[in-house]
Amino acid sequence: MTASSSTKPQAFYWHTYTDADGVSRQKRCVLTAFEKQSMSGAAAQWNDHLGTWPSHILVSVQPVGWVGDWHENPKPQWIIPLSGRWWVETMDGQRVEMGPGEMSFGEDQNCRADAEGRKGHKSGTIGDEPAVLMIVQLQTPPTIDRPGHFA
Numbered sequence: 001m002t003a004s005s006s007t008k009p010q011a012f013y014w015h016t017y018t019d020a021d022g023v024s025r026q027k028r029c030v031l032t033a034f035e036k037q038s039m040s041g042a043a044a045q046w047n048d049h050l051g052t053w054p055s056h057i058l059v060s061v062q063p064v065g066w067v068g069d070w071h072e073n074p075k076p077q078w079i080i081p082l083s084g085r086w087w088v089e090t091m092d093g094q095r096v097e098m099g100p101g102e103m104s105f106g107e108d109q110n111c112r113a114d115a116e117g118r119k120g121h122k123s124g125t126i127g128d129e130p131a132v133l134m135i136v137q138l139q140t141p142p143t144i145d146r147p148g149h150f151a
Contacts, residue, residue, distance in 0.1 A: 008034050009046050013103035014096050016073065016088060016121055022112030024072075024090040024121050029105075054139040062086060062124070062131040072120035073106035077137040080104075084131035089122045097126060107141075 011031040019025055034046040056075075059082070062068075081100050088104060089095040091114055098104060106121075113119040125131045 008032070010034075011048065011103070013105055014088070014098065016090060016104060016106045016108045018108050018111050022110065023092055023114070024108040024111050024119075025092045026088065026090050026094050026096055051142055053142065056137040056139065058135050058137070060133045060135055062133065064125055064128055064130055066131075067124035068122060070118045070120055070122055072108050072111055075137045075139065076105070076107045076109070076141050077135050078103060078105055080134045080136075082132040082134055084129045085126040086131040086133065087124055087126055091118050091121070 011034075013029055013031070014026050015029045016024060016026050031048045031050075034048045036044045037047050038044050039047070062084075080103050081098055083100055085097060085099045087095055087097045088106075090108070091111065096104075108120050111119045
């Protein structure tokens, strides 16, 4: 993500979702609805308001070599690596690797198990350090009002 004082920025994230056939997939999306605003009197900065929902925030530490076998995200959730690296593999075979500052939105609830018993996604750590992830779980599903952005 790059941002100047006059040019609207863009921020990319990976969206893990369930398609109409119950298969989990990932696609790269972009946040573009940034507006220059002050927060509590500080100098103006670029903000993209993603919506307001009740949420639960946690930090997860996945040990070196950790693998989470096939599972669905428990709730729609933003996942942001703080340190280390991790990967997500969806039922369509796509594997995405992410590191600090990259974002993922996990929304693969209600998948249908395939012939191999895979349902949702697998994930795990990469390298020789734990992956520290900040997770913001939404208590209610978001409403999408335009591609790559939530109402």
